[in-house]
Amino acid sequence: MLRVASVVVCAWAQQGGVHVEEYHPKMPLWNCDSSGCSKKMKSVVLDANWRWLHNGEYTNCYKDGDFDTTLCPDPVACAENCHLEGNSEKQYKSTYGIKEIDDGIQLNFVTKDKYGSNFGSRIYMLDGPDKYEMFKLKNREFTMSADMFFMPCGLNGAVYFVEMDADGGQARAAAAGGSNQAGAKFGTGYCDAQCPHDMKFMEGKANVLGWNASHNPPVGKWGACCAEMDIWEANSKATAYTPHPCSLTGPYTCEGIECGDNSKEQRYDGVCDKDGCDFNSYRLGDEEYYGRGKSFAVNSRKKMTIVTQFITEGNRDDGDLIDIRRFYVQDGKVIPNSNISIAGVTGDSVTDKVCKDMKTAFGDIDDFTHHGGLKAMGEALDRGVVLVMSLWDDAEANMLWLDSNYPPNKDPSTPGVNRGTCLTTTGKPAYLREKYPTARVKYSKIKVGTLGSTFGQTDDDEDEDDGIWADNRRLEEIHV
Template sequence: MFPAATLLCFTLLAVVRGQQVGTVTAENHPSLSVQQCTGSGSCSTQSRSIVLDSNWRWLHTTSGYTNCYTGNTWDTSLCPDGATCAQNCALDGADYAGTYGITTSGNALTLKFVTQSQQKNIGSRVYLMADQSHYQMFHLKNQEFTFDVDMSNLPCGLNGALYFVEMDADGGMTRFPTNKAGAKYGTGYCDTQCPHDIKFINGEANVEGWAASASDPNAGSGMFGSCCNEMDVWEANSMAAAVTPHVCSVQSQTRCSGTQCGDGDERYDGICDKDGCDFNSFRMGDKTFLGPGMTVDTRSKFTVVTQFLTADNTTTGSLSEIRRLYVQNGMVIQNSKVNIPGMAAYDSITDEFCNAQKEAFGDTNTFESLGGLKQMGTAFDNGMSLVMSVWDDHAVNMLWLDSDYPTDVPATNPGVARGNCATTSGQPTQVESQSASASVVFSNIKFGDIGSTFAH
């Protein structure tokens, strides 16, 4: 994600154990089928499931119903420090549909934006599971990844995201034995924004230096962040879409503090590339390619194909290109081409494209300095977990995705205009009240050999 994600964490009126495991609500992962395809044109169906991220879950005392975290504040008697908090508190199971608006049917996952039950839930983040206690790990070099998406009910200011991060397959249980919940309860999240709102990092509560958010009643930030390589396959709403590799100088989930995290004025001094190298068709000069009634018509479902090509066309070669295709109404749609002064007509992400884009837009090129596509490929060698989420943006109102950003320079400057949404759009209080019924549907996930997952 481009800005620091301010994800929502709220407490329920039931019980469970923080990094311990609670027993008030049974944890039953909603099933979701996916398909693995081969060059012969055959695809095999795999029965999988999804799990809700631990940050959304109710956190309470291991032996009772007392909240360890309420609103955006820790109970300092239960959580005077990170290690003690992990002993005292437990994460509970989730009512996926009733509390979080998360439902599955066959190969389709629906994420509702706002769900009102005992309390109001806003947004969600889920991971694909290989089994009950492990995330499914993807190795996508010289492979492609395909899914259908329906964003027709996703307006300005929202982000229906599908992406990969270099999390531990078991959610960190092996590396951090104080983490008793693991992937079964959605622990171990990380990304290149090194988010500070993660309540447990490395098996300890992130209570040190915790500050409640001024704008989000459900979130705050601690001293530590959780960093790792991130491949944003799809960050989008009905008005804009971006595909963005981000890389870090480290491999696997890493807890950061201080300058390492790249916060604020130190954005380009940290261990991760927060900007990434994005291909947003609108930002790259084609303002009629993706949106309502456009070439890729976001008023109805379509297929997104992403190919991860290597220099030698093998799974062991260096990642050299990320190519995008779309399929809608039976027609294969090639990606838009760059139309920016001083840039060639690129239509995919390569290191050459990234360097040219950074120069044309006057952006800092930490993508290159931290390893570029080769580093992204190394993350896939190690294995990356699939994330799907819907969220709003308390940092900059999602303007970086679908509007003009930054707002203090002319929108006519190269790279500033990113979508047709107004610069006044995307305010969380506004979208949460006016677009509460928004949702995104991801379905028909397929992965495998190049050219095997969609009809040509």
């Protein structure tokens, strides 16, 4: 996944704020086996990077894309002086567009309040007030429902797993001789396979390359790397699911070439597989599988249930991961995944062979195999991963890698370049924020369990929003 991700991870004196008591929106989780499913109420927390960062009073530590030079005269002092603030239930809704719905959560794209505008969000599922829910997915299936009707080209409603620390990095900080007092309660500890550099703090220091340089936003010296399993990256016109293995265990702070920075042409020299092995039905030859309307096998105008199965060798919990399968449930019917129909590749799921053949067919570098393939991905899923839900736009690549032609300088007729029907001009963040401020996504009915236990013939509900675009425009009429 190409992602401009943001996070606060501090191992020095990162503290929770004192002005607002932190509220965690409620979201249920079902655990299932052959005897049925049991529902438990969990909650979600906003990522630390979206939060107000201040001096413990009312002075901003970070404003207009840079740190305050008085509170942050150097990287270590900045970490000592600055606090992450809590958010009330009202702020979750009005400032960040995060809303509880029946059996799930809604994320709004643009929200505005007296302090300014917010674009998108990223949240994590919690197990209690200060610990992330940890999922172990080998020989299991993960099921969710999604409503993508109000998601135009260029946006990404993403649900995925990353190998974060359950406590948000508190123990890791203590082992480094510091203190992270905020932890999972305030959404700290993010990492993913893109090794994002835009963290404000990391390992006890403000993470900026060229202190107080005007990078807008600052470019971090360090990156936060870990394995990533993308369950659902989608808008209403395109979707993909993608494993991203890494040659490491747990969260890792990278520096230099091991980060695999695109700007330094080191993408394939890093510790993680940034490309992953993406199963995008359109890219793999089935142009009528997913999209807006009844002509598609999966109609994104209607609510859908998405099932992902993690198949192991011998169907054992301790077996190696050998296959990642996908099903959908819509209108009371189970819909098999699309079949690959490109030269040199056959299959309908993610296997090591499919990934190797696909890389060859598309002329892509096989970083997936280099970083251990499905076996390495399965080992991360077995150690425990955190559920992430987000809505975001893409300042780096305009989401073309998901729904349009990518790389944009290549002939679209070249195998693997065309990933969807979206225009190459529709994914620019400024355009999206102006034209689609009411875009939104709903995630609900999150279930995990033994294979075949989480879905059936009547698992989905009627679409409650079908047919109406919030600001009186139909998506089809504006070429999303």
